Amino acid sequence: MRGLKFVQIPTTLLAMVDSAVGGKTAIDHPHGKNLIGAFHQPQFVFVDAAFLLTLPPREFSNGMAEVVKTAAIWDAADFVKLETESEAIRSAVLGDEARSAPEQTGHTLATRTVSQSLLLDVIRGSIGVKAHIVNIDEKETGLRNLVNFGHSVGHAIEAVLTPEILHGECVSIGMILEAEIARVEHGLPQVAIGRLVRCLQAYDLPVSLSDARIAALSKAQELTTARLLDIMRVDKKNAGSAKKIVLLSRIGATVEERASTVSDAVIARVLAPAATVRPVLPVPVATHTTLVTPGSKSISNRALLLAALAGGTCRLRNVLYSDDTQVMMNALRTLRSADFTFEDGGQTLVVHGHGGRVEAPAADEAIYLQNAGTAARFMTAVACLQRDAARAIELTGNKRMQQRPIGALVDALRANGSEVAYRGAEGSLPLRIGGGGLRGGRMTLAADVSSQYVSAILLCAPYATEPVTLELVGGKVISQPYIDMTLAMMASFGVQVERERGADGALRDVYCVPRATYQAPAHYEVESDASSATYPLALAAITGTQCTVPTIGSSSLQGDARFATDVLRPMGCTVEQTATSTTVTGPPPGTLRQLGTVDMEPMTDAFITAAVLFAVAQGGATRITGIANQRVKETNRIRAVIDELAKFGVATREWDDGIEVSGVALSALRSAEVHCYDDHRIAMAFSVLGAVAPLPGMTLLEKRCVEKTWPGWWDDLQLRLGVVVSGAHLDAPLVPVPSYAPAAQAAALSPLCPSLTPQRYAPEATVVCIGMRASGKTHIGRLLAARLGHVFVDADEVFAQRHGSLNAYVATHGWPAFRAAEAELLAQLLREAPTGHVLALGGGIVETEACRAQLQAYAQHGPVVHVVRSLETIEAFLATSDRPAYGEPIADVYARRIPYFEACSSLEMLNAPDLDGTAVLARTLATARGQRTPVDVSRASYFVSLTFPDVRAALPTLDEWTAGADMIEVRVDLLDPAGTPTLAHVREQVSLLRNATPLPLLYTVRSVSQGGRFPEAEEDLYFALVRLGLRLGCEYIDVELHRSAARLAAVRAQRGHAVIIASSHDTTGAVPWTSTRMRALYAQGTRVGDYVKLVGTARTMADNLHLEAFRAAQTRVPLIALNMGAEGQLSRVLNTVLTPVTHPALPAKAAPGQLSIAEIHAARHLLGLLPARRFALLGTPIAHSLSPLLHNTGFALLGLPYTYALHECDTLDGIDTALLRAPDFGGASVTIPHKLRIMQYLDEIAPEAQIIGAVNTVIPVEVEGRRVLRGDNTDWQAIHALAAARITLPPHSTVLVVGAGGSARAALYAMHTLGAAEILLCNRTYEKAEALADAVPKEWRVRAVRTLADAAAQRPAVVVGNVPADGQSLDGTTALSFEEALFAHPGGVAIDMAYKPADTPLLQCAAACGWHAVPGIAILLEQGFRQFALWTHAPPPRRPIERTVLAAYAS
Secondary structure, three states: OOOOOOEEOOOOHHHHHHHOOOOEOOEEEOOEEEEEOOEOOOOEEOOOHHHHHHOOHHHHHHHHHHHHHHHHHHOHHHHHHHHHOHHHHHHHHHOHHHHHOOOOOOOOOOOOOHHHHHHHHHHHHHHHHHHHHHHHOOOOOOHHHHHHOOHHHHHHHHHHHOOOOOHHHHHHHHHHHHHHHHHHHHOOOHHHHHHHHHHHHHOOOOOOOOOHHHHOOHHHHHOEHHHHHHHHOOOOOOEOOEEEEOOEEEOOEEOOOOOEEEOHHHHHHHHOOEEEEOOOOOOOOOOEEEOOOOEOHHHHHHHHHHHHHOEEEEEEEOOOOOHHHHHHHHHHHHOOOEEEEEEHHHOEEEEEEEOOOOOOOHHHOOEEOOOOHHHHHHHHHHHOOOOOOOOEEEEEOOOOOOOOOOHHHHHHHHHOOOOEEEOOOOOOOOEEEEOOOOOOEEEEEEOOOOHHHHHHHHHHHHHOOOOEEEEEEOOOOOOHHHHHHHHHHHHHOOOOOEEEEOOOOOEEEEEEEOOOOOEOOOEEEOOEOHHHHHHHHHHHHHHOOEEEEOOOOOOOOOHHHHHHHHHHOOOOOEEEEOOOOEEEEOOOOOOOEOOEEEEOHHHHHHHHHHHHHHOOOEOOEEEEEOOHHHHHOOOOHHHHHHHHHHHOOOOEEEEOOEEEEEOOOHHHOOOOEEOOOOOHHHHHHHHHHHOOOOOOOEEEOOHHHHHHOOOOHHHHHHHOOOOOEEEEOOOOEOOOOOOOOOOOOOOOOOOOOOOOOOOOOOOOEOEEEEOOOOOOHHHHHHHHHHHHOOEEEEHHHHHHHHHOOHHHHHHHHOHHHHHHHHHHHHHHHHHHOOEOEEEEOOHHHHHOHHHHHHHHHHOOOOOEEEEEOOHHHHHHHHOOOOOOOOOOOHHHHHHHHHHHHHHHOOEEEEOOOOOOHHHHHHHHHHHHOOOOOOOOOOOOOEEEEEOOOOHHHOHHHHHHHOOOOOEEEEEHHHHOOOOOOOHHHHHHHHHHHHHHOOOOEEEEOOEHHHOOOEOOOOHHHHHHHHHHHHHOOOOEEEEEOOOOHHHHHHHHHOOOOOEEEEEEEOOOOOOOOOOHHHHHHHHHHHHHOOEEEEEEEOOOHHHHHHHHHHHHHOOOOOEEEEEEOHHHHHHHHHOOOOEEEEOOOOOOOOOOOOOEHHHHHHHHHHOOOOOOEEEEEEEOOOOOOOHHHHHHHHHHHOOOOEEEEEEEOOOOOOHHHHHHOOOOEEEEEEOOOOOOHHHHHOOEEOHHHHHHOOOOEEEEEEEOOEEEEEEEOOHHHHHHHHHHOOOOOOOOOEEEEEOOOOOHHHHHHHHHHHOOOEEEEEOOOHHHHHHHHHHOOHHHOEEEEOOHHHHHOOOOOEEEEOOOHHHEEOOOOOOEEOOHHHHOOOOOEEEEOOOOOOOOHHHHHHHHOOOEEEOHHHHHHHHHHHHHHHHHOOOOOHHHHHHHHHHHHHO
16 A cells, blocks of 8 residues: 555554554564564544444454553553443443444434443543654654553564464553563562553453463463564564563653663563572672562451441552452452552552442352452352342352362351352362351351451451351361451451450450441551561571561561561571561571471461471471461462472471471582472472572472562562572473363363263272173173282172162162162272272162262272173173163163263273273273383384274284384274274274283374374364273373363373373474474473474475484473484484384385384494394203294394394303403393303392392493493293283282292292292202292291192192103102192192293193193293393384294294
8 A cells, every 4th residue: 555545444443543543554474573564654544433333342352452551651541541440441332232222322422421432532542642652753763662562572472372362462461571571670560560450351351371261272382481582582673682672660651762671581580480599698699688578468358358348438558469469359349349449650549348238240250269268268258248149159269279178168158048059079169159148146167277267257247137156166276366367457447346255254266246337447558468578587587688677567467477586586586576677687597596396376377488497497307386277278388398398308297287397408408490389488488498509599480479479579589689580491381281170070171972081090999890781890890800909899799788689679669769779888888998999880870960979089089990882782681681670771771871981980991702801901900000111211112003994904913013112003093084983983993902912002193284184173072082092091192282272281180190192293394393383392292291292394304403403402301203204214213212113014104204113223223323232142051042043033023233142151251251241242141050150240230130149131231331231130020920910919828939949049039029928939859948948038938848738738829830840740750749739729820930841740730720821931931021121122022022932942
């Protein structure tokens, strides 16, 4: 349009007040906003506000951000209108009346409403400001910079979040962040920032990056401090590399009439999610400081509530402007209990109280209380004052608030007649509170958890229908000073509360509150916060400096005011305290004294401050008592202090009522990273300790949590107290991963087929099996219990024992009575058998809500398994069953119950005729119970990508294509031509694999945009499939980073023991490895996954070099980094963490450029990364050994450049120089006669080999840059592994080892580690057995027996033979003759170390008795496999090796 005359008619509010005024014709560029274009002014601009009636609410808010901006920088009077008349201004276009009014309404003064006049007034004011500025500085050389307030940071945010987040929304957040920068640089008062926050929120604009609308976006995880600084580098306001930002000096004015220069360090400190505190010692910068702390949160909240409930107007001074008080004000405003305005530039908060009025919000809108505990407790009582019985008020909060207790207060209110219902977990928010008013009269309240419960009722009691007598029960009252504070403040507002006295004149915990209306004083001064004052005073104490807090003294209402006199003075500080002031001078650093014991019940919030001081105090330890209630604050503060102090090397001990802290010298203190638990007091107290921690300093995560009580803490810590603070974790996401619903909410991941997911269950947790009648729960459960060494319980059998026949009970009492009895039995079983059991429940257990609730609750602590069987199989079985009939078609019962089973279970497994259900379930449970050993990624590791459309076709060659792989990737999207297999089909396919292989499974649903087949838009199905992978016990789960951030967070929260791989695939080469986008993806992945997988596309060799540079720089979590395509194959060779591989036996490659393991090893060898190695067997006679065949077969299958040969020798003389110390030595097997003698040539011996006294494996390892020869013993490992795979020893089990020579010690140790209570040792020569029994450690509990008959009397569960086959018999012809009596224990295991012949007398007799018989060749193979893994750091291709070796063995 350049050169043309035109008239501009904007139709959105954003255009009216922003783009239409100024003449910019620029366009955006990837490097920055409005970078290319020119200035060309319209002839005039015509604004018709009627267009705004056509806008959705979000677009109106989008424009209001610019209106607020111009008022903030230029017109304080307009800002007052915007903050005080927001409801009227919004209603001008968003209200029902405005939207339904006649079309011409408002076009003339006569028809214009008050709200329309207000809106036009602020629009006109905003346009006037911008027009005035543009007239003076059209080309943006200075003054016009001012209209970019909020835009420097806002544009950077917008560059990442567009188009999902609108311009005005990004600028709104930018204004708050730039105002915080102004607070750092020029002392912008916090009250101004608070007003700006409230004003923007009034127009439904986000004010932080944690806003739910932003947190829900997956791309929000790309927002990092480093990336925003990088984007801000390209800004038209900048002067060279110096960044320019508009800084407010107050509401309505700026520091300069242009943007001001701000350093990257300051911007980073404000934006960064964490802060690093540097030590001030040995020479503190600030030695004498005076600091006024913010207003008391406790007093501010009480004053706000009292003034709101009062009639008239009250002016509050020194109110704390923080998150918590903002929550309280918003709640009171929403309930129409008060209106709020400001005077004196915001320094005075004017509260217009409505005399006890409480109204439920329209449309049952829930009041969100964040994590504000005081507001939650107070508003619960306030909501009970609402008198309309037809309406209700709902209170809710964030995840932590929904865990904090409120039960005692609810119980007291319910007992008084108020209708209070829990909407979630019992005892916590959310609550729904019915109308009808507070009845009053006599009330009782348990006050041993929180004094806030007491204050809540006291503050609201004057408005009850009857005078209130409140009696506190339940033991010692917690935090009495806070109750006294409440009473004193009520008196200031005209209501006197009488506290009863007993017959002896002693005060009782009974309070009498009259009916009254609060009378607001004209002015009320809020005390400074005494809890906050403890931090600067403690800093003086720990650094040997002086600090004065002039607003807290002995006359304070707050118990924490005693901290200086009761804690710091006894610790060795000089304390001067007047009625209104406190000064502390610390002793020389490192000389603070321990106190032995200190009762901090009167000042519980200050205990964390005291704990960090005791951490460096001298003279033993100090026990802090009286702080039990600190476990139910923003976090369990006692546990948090214990965990965080441990990082600094400080020992602690937890007590029921507190904590004991043992001091360390300052020189022994360590630096650490502190998790703040989103708790302001943790952050501020530990920053005091950071001032004396060693370099590089202490990093505190979640630094914004201080905004709860002291928003400017980090500024004051550096600028006023002299402690250097810098931004930290600049590459970490600024948007917290959203906390989603707890795992108990079955629809958290997807609304499709809602079901639970496994938690991090303990190995001993009881397993509960549910499913349809005839699904196989009892059969599988019984076998599983034997396998796990658990007790099996069939709930139907227990029911029959108590009530008689099930059929008879139902016939007599009916199904409802049976279900009630069944629910009672379930509760008892879960209560009495929480560990060590397998419970099989009746098929109808899920028919009642009571049982479903019990199962869902138990699934948070133990596995509940849905045993799935097809309807057809169940119908066929029940056709011959004598169980009572359902009274309806089985298909209808099946259809009704399946959703119940899924909703109540956390795991599922398929029971089908071609599956070993017990093995499938055992492998499924191994993940859920944390019993899977994770893949060792310290060495090269691989997963093979399964590309068969049906795994049945893969099973015959499974051993071939999995050779050398650490795990199998199940490509779920490839199981269906359209990429959308059914859940039932996926369940079957995974179960088939589980049945066929013990290898871990990587479960992947790959979308089209990521190079897969799954449809991009099927978000619900995607997460339903991911959830199924968790429920099937898959060890590794792949999730795609471009998916919903909220749902990804739910996956992470619900993953249990599964490992999450967060992946992103750039199939077009659009994201270079050198880009900030790729770094942001990695940072996002670290928050979502335990591993990060990033895949690019290589077009040149340089792309591989860039990838390797990227890999070297990213170390936070393991990284799988690859390039696709032929040019990217080098990256697959160089990647060592879980490289995806293919195999010639597979029908297709899962991705372009995939290589086999053998191909990768060959390439690594050519590159010099995998040198040739020699291996040998040492011993004699060894000519017929199968070991060379075993190992060379494995080397060849994996493409390893290794060779294994025989080294027959009757002496080891010279072996070190000839073989062991040779550069190409890879390892050695050792057999007779050298298993003991080899030790003298080794540098290290594994502890197990030392105990056994024999080494059969030599492994060269690198230790701190030098080569070390380590000796190990794999004989015992093989014995243990093969026994453990076949039996779990019951308690008090006995085992038997036959033979005292050869590998007897290894066998004894294996049985000891298997858990045998007693090990019997029988040998042809008793004296030799007795000598060996005496020689081994006593804790092995080995006892020699003279005969096998003596051993048979003890019913051993395992027998290990360690004598040659010719020394055994079945007919008494040898000293060791085996008889059936020896194998009386059911399901035992017999292992023979002799491997020729294959079927020894020991094994023949054991097998005939139904035992598991393990031949010696199996031991040979198993110990060889373990040697192979120790030498190569790769899993051996077991079955191909086994086939080759067994064929040679049989020939």
